[in-house]
Amino acid sequence: MSSESTIAVTAIWTDDQNTVKGDLLGSSNTVAMAVGILGNHISKHMTKVYGLDPPLNPLAMRAKYFPDVQPSDMLNVCRPSGLTAIFSPNFETTRRIKTQLAQKAQANQLSVETNTALATSTATTSQSSTQAAPSRRSRKNRKRNAASAANPMSTANPASTSNLPQVTMDDQLKAMLASMQSEIAEMRGKNERILDENEKILNENGNMRNEIGTMRNEIETIRNENERILNENERIHNDLASVRNDLNAARVKHSQDVEALKEVTMLLVPLHLRVLLDLARKKVLEHLGHETWEDLRASRSVYQLADTICNDLKRKGVSYPPSSESIFFLCSYNNIRRAGNTAAHSAKEDDIRHAVLTQSLESRDRRCLESLFTYAYNGVPV
Secondary structure: OOOOOOEEEEEEEEEEEEEEEEEOOOOOOOOHHHHHHHHHHHHHHHHHHHHHOOOOOOOHEEEEEEEEOOOOEEEHHOOOOOOOEEEEEOOOHHHHHHHHHHHHHHHHHHHHHHHHHHHHHHHHHHHHHHHHOOOOHHHHHHHHHHHHOOOOOOOOOOHHHHHHHHHHHHHHHHHOOOOOOOHHHHHHHHHHHHHHEEEEEEHHHHHHHHHHHHHHHHHHHHHHHHHHHHHHHHHHHHHHHHHHHHHHHHHHHHHHHHHHHHHHHHHHHHHHHHHHHHHHHHHHHHHHHOOOOOHHOOOOOHHHHHHHHHHHHHHOOOOOOOOOOHEEEEEEHHHHHHHOOOOOOHHHHHHHHHHHOOOOOHHHHHHHHHHHHHHHHOOOOO
């Protein structure tokens, strides 16, 4: 397998002392496949390191990998630095490892205590046998001492000689015990730190739960407020709909009233204009001294009557005299008189003024009616 066709992959089990490294084909494996392969290898490795039975399940580990690529990408995208996956055991796996380490530590401590007791017992026995010398061996000892005097290398104390290897064993056992106690103390320190961190995390989780509870209460309050606002909006919408219906009904009624008023006004206009003609004739009769219009007209034609009235009004010097055209309009049987004959002969000044204003501004009738209005009401303009 050449280096050009493979990608370096690394699996780390929370610390670099338990690291598995290798090479995989970059063109045949995806990132997800490579992480799965690394997970199988690291689980087997950690099972062997900790002596776990049953073996670790690769699916019972959490994995993070670098660089940040898609799981479906081919492994070639990790060139040139390669793929590194960090595996963390789940809670159950962590508990199994801690239990296994504790059992090993307890077994090692028991073995050290047993070895220490055995060494102490051996040393005590050796010293006792050396100090208990029988009397019948005195001559032998004297001979041995004489031999020792002849050979200085043989003057060493047998008891001291037998104690030398025992002292060395005690030192080794003590060193092993001290080392194991140090490891146990270090593990206890790590466990205490982990417990402190767990307690801190639990406290933080408790705070987060409290905050989440507070947020849920606030959300519930907001939801209730929104519901209240929706109900209020619905009520306002219903009120607006009712107001619109009332307004539409009022508009319809108003339109009907306006139409009725227009009809009434159109009926009153001829009456008011007829009243104006009668008031003008009555004023003429008063100025010329006649009781009725028939007496004033006698046998005169309309033209003769109009000339007579015009001349007499000028001769008498009446105020605001109507024009000759207006006097002719007053004497003739016109459409206004004809339309007003069917109406009553009483109307207010404002009603008559409004009736005059309904006529076309440039029409002959309008000019004559305005002149007669001013005449009939003593110079009051329309």
